[in-house]
Amino acid sequence: MNNSKTTYNRRSFLKASALSGGGLLLTVTWLSGFRSADKMEALNLTEQWTEINGYIHITADNKIKLICPNPEFGQNVMTSLPMILAEELDTDWKNVSVEMGPHDNTKLGAQFTGGSNSVRMYWKPLRQAGATARQMLREAAAQTWNVPVSEVTTKAGRLSHPNGKSATYGEFAGKAATIPVPKDIPLKSPKDFTIVRKPTKNVEGTKIVTGKPLFGLDYRTEGMLIAMIQHPPAFGMKLKSFDSAEALKMPGIKDVFSIQLYADGFEQAGFDTRTFNNLLVVVGASTWEVMNARKKLVVQWEAAGDVKDTMAGRDGKREVVVPGALESSGSQMSQMQEYAKRPAQLLRKDGDPEAAFKNAAQVIERTYNAPFLAHNTMEPMNFFAHVTDEKALLVGPLQAPGWIEPTLTKLLGLPADKIEIQMTRMGGGFGRRAYGHYLSEAALISKKVKAPVKLIYTREDDMTYGIYRPMYTATYRAALDAEKNLIAFHVKGGGIPEHPIHANRFPAGAVDNYLAEGWQIPSNITIGAFRAPRSNFNAAAEQSFLDEVAEAAGKDPIEFRLQLLKRAKENPVGKNNEYDPGRYAGVLELLREKSNWNKPGNEKYNRGVAAYFCHNSYAAHVVDMVTRDGQPYVERVFSAMDCGIVVNPDAARNMVQGAVVDGIGNAFYGALTHKDGVAQQNNFHNYRMIRNNEAPKSVEVHFVENDIDPTGLGEPPFPPVFGAVANALYKNKGKRFYNQPFQPEIEKAM
Structure with a gap:
């Protein structure tokens, strides 16, 4: 068992026991400071609770309800979060239900859905809540039956003793509410999970497909x-x-x-x-x-x-001047090209990259560009x-x-x-x-x-309002010695109105001489977080460039990446490398195996590979492209993920598949342009989205199996799709494409 130590007192952990019909209501928190919060009255609970995040309500008829803190937008937290709770509670899944809680920053915290953080954030608190409730129920049964608590066992929502006595959780819920909250809570070992890691259908699936009013x-x-x-x-x-x-x-x-x-x-x-x-x-x-x-x-x-x-910030308020020009995409691109020639902000430097480039036998330099993107949520x-x-x-x-x-x-x-x-x-x-x-x-x-x-907002209101994915550009340079070894790497990226560079990610730490720089241009076109912010561009450019470097070095693209990751693991360069080279290599090795990379039987496909780390997780894809009616199509995709423990494989697989389709569509078609400040795309008739017949016929998803606590999954599969598509497209068309979206470039080349 894993021990999780807590310091809850009885009053802070639970405040009420006289629930309707006799029951137990628990909540768990990692925050301190408690006060009354009237907003929870919306849940029609008999009494209020003083802790934050997940609520367990066990009724006399043995129903277990979780009040879900995080908003749901398709990532399936309203199934995955109660699965975590039910696992440690050791209850029967069919008795578990979930409701969306109202906002209450005292009891439920920030309730932020984003940053691929929902399961990662609540993994331990909900396990603690379930384990604590289970222990209190055992103690209630032990006192009633006058037996040692160590002899009381649980299974599927029932308490049992070797003497033959047995009862449901609901029968002891009222008494459990009077039990002092234990300080050291034993948590299950992952090998003992019976609910977590099992494919589980969406608890709201029926409501969604029958058109219930949810939105x-x-x-x-x-x-x-x-x-x-x-x-x-x-x-x-x-x-x-x-x-x-x-x-x-x-x-x-x-x-x-x-x-x-x-x-x-x-x-x-x-x-x-x-x-x-x-x-x-x-x-x-x-x-x-x-x-x-x-x-x-x-x-x-x-x-x-x-x-x-006037903007608030950690260092106090500051004033920001938003320029008033009526901007156009053409002039923006020209301005970015001019800015790219100027000195930029130093983000990271290892070794002596200037000398390495000067003495290199070969230097490869490429520039990648990407436009603004609109979020285009289906519900405006x-x-x-x-x-x-x-x-x-x-x-x-x-x-x-x-x-x-x-x-x-x-x-x-x-x-x-x-x-x-x-x-x-x-x-x-x-x-x-x-x-x-x-x-x-x-x-x-x-x-x-x-x-x-x-x-x-109408669709037109929404699409032309702003808060877009920024417009980006980045120039990559690689230096090779006479033996075709990578001896220096340089990335200099900028954007409107922010730069895209993550300076401490791969291949930082794997190259002796490394330089990362960034610059940005202010704009009145507003931007915001867009699925895997900055990473969605970085992965596209970086992974396309690494393929070119691998080709110049005469190496297989997967093997080339694995060699760099081996260096980063065994003899890392510099400090603050964000990624774990072993886990990064693990997804590439799994992908190589599952996709039958470089093995017979794939001759009909133009294959592209890419991998990326973000939001604490690792993703890699092989894209298999074919030509149909003169047009390149992605026919199938193999995906490998390392996001730690996968709570619900059904939901996890769906998220990866959705990210793949979304990435393919944005890589080929996504673009929002401006002329004199006016958005030139305002609905789906001129903002091109991927269509059903353009989606891959299969997306085969594989997960690295380990017992690491869950990390992000909503965003990590998305960024490397762009690079994998670009690398497959090179094989398909015989030329590299450096400007997103790719479809207009393809049509120009035809």
């Missing part, structure tokens, strides 16, 4: 109005004036007005990103009526000029708000309720305990819903009209 757009309440915002047509513009006379004559329209999102000098937190501050709002009875009324608005826009924002931004002078209720899809709550308290002038945020299932997130501007907008609109309101 923010489904939410309805009596008297609810619909609101939409008319944004400026271009980045760098703002509202000057408007005439709403005709719009107000339209059926169902209640009001048209302008409001300011952030007051002058408002101190923005890190995820308070917003593109437009002066909002022109139309409010009416239905979505259709509001959409039609917006068309009747007569609006004048003007140049916004440079805008000064929306949120419900009902704000009064005394309190606020907000309901909808978001990834980070804990980050938006402080902003709402300032905007609405209400204390946090008077603001209730309920999370619905999200129709996609990918980082976009970590930015809560649309929630703040809904709240201010409701406050203005003194009515419950649902704010809805």
Whole structure:
């Protein structure tokens, strides 16, 4: 057994035992400081609890319920998290259910879904909660049966003793609530898992396929109005004036007005990103009526000029000037090319790369470019708000309720305990819903009209608003000696408005002479986290370049990477290398085996490989490409992952498969461009997405088996897809492609 030591006292661990029908409610935390939190009343629990994160409710009829802290957007945490709990509780899975908890930063923490952190963050706390509940139930049974607790065993939600006595957990739940909380909790060894690591169907699967109202757009309440915002047509513009006379004559329209999102000098937190501050709002009875009324608005826009924002930070507040130019993609690329020639910020330096390049027998240099990308979640931004002078209720899809709550308290002038945020299932997130501007907008609109309101973005509103994946470029250089050994590596990358470089990742630590530099150009085109931020570009460029270097060195691309990783493991260069070379090599070795790399039977395929480390996990793919009607298609993919213990193989496999399809689509087609500040793509008719017939026929996923605590999985499979596609495309077309998306480049070459 693994021992997990805790210091909970009885009052902090559980506060109530008189639950309906007799039951036990537990919660576990790694945070300190407790206070009452009225928001949990939404769960209809008899008494309140003072701890944070996962809640266990055992009823007299032996049902076990977990209050899920993290918002769900398809990564299946509403199944995986209760699996962790049920494992240590030693209960029957069919008796376990889960509900989404409301936001409560006292009891449930930040409740952030993102950064591939959900299972990783809650792995130990939920195990502790389950193990503690199980121990208290054993002690309750031992006291009742007058036997040593060591003789009481559990299995599938039942307590048993060799003398023949047996009972369900529910029968002892009430008594267990009176047991002092143990300080040292034995946790199961992974070899004894019976629920974790078993393929388990999505607990919300039936609701999803039968169309139950789970999403923010489904939410309805009596008297609810619909609101939409008319944004400026271009980045760098703002509202000057408007005439709403005709719009107000339209059926169902209640009001048209302008409001300011952030007051002058408002101190923005890190995820308070917003593109437009002066909002022109139309409010009416239905979505259709509001959409039609917006068309009747007569609006004048003007140049916004440079805008000064006040940003909060660890070192105090700072002022940032957002440029006011009307930017175009062509001029942005020219500017990036010019910036790339300038001295840049030094991010890491090992050895003497300048001398190594000077004395090299061969130098390989390549530049890679990628455009802005839109998140394009299937459910556009929306949120419900009902704000009064005394309190606020907000309901909808978001990834980070804990980050938006402080902003709402300032905007609405209400204390946090008077603001209730309920999370619905999200129709996609990918980082976009970590930015809560649309929630703040809904709240201010409701406050203005003194009515419950649902704010809805159309697809066009959403796609042209901003908060994109940045526009990136990077130049890679490699130096080879006379024996074709890699002796120096240099990456210099930049972007609008941030650079993409992770300086301490592979091949840092594997090359004696290493240099990483970065630069960035400010812009009024807003950006945000996009599935595996920065990594999604780095992996594409780096893994494409490593293939070229391997070819120049006359080495197999997998073997070339493995040799570098062997060096990083046995004799690492420098400090602060983020990755574990052994685990990195492990996914490549597993992939080589499962894909039958360099073995007969694959002659019909143009094969490309790539691997990458991010979010504490390791991913590698082999992409098999064919030509169909003159067009390259990815027909099959082999994937290898090391993300530690895989809680739910079904969900994990689905996440990898989804990341592969998403990566292929973005590599071939993803691009958002601008002309004079205007987004040139505004819906799926001109923002190309991968189609069903373009998806691979099979994605075979394999996991490295180990007992390491779970690490990230939502994001790590995504970045190396781009590089694997690029390397397969080289084999297919006989030339390298350096600019994403690849499809326009392919068509130019035809």
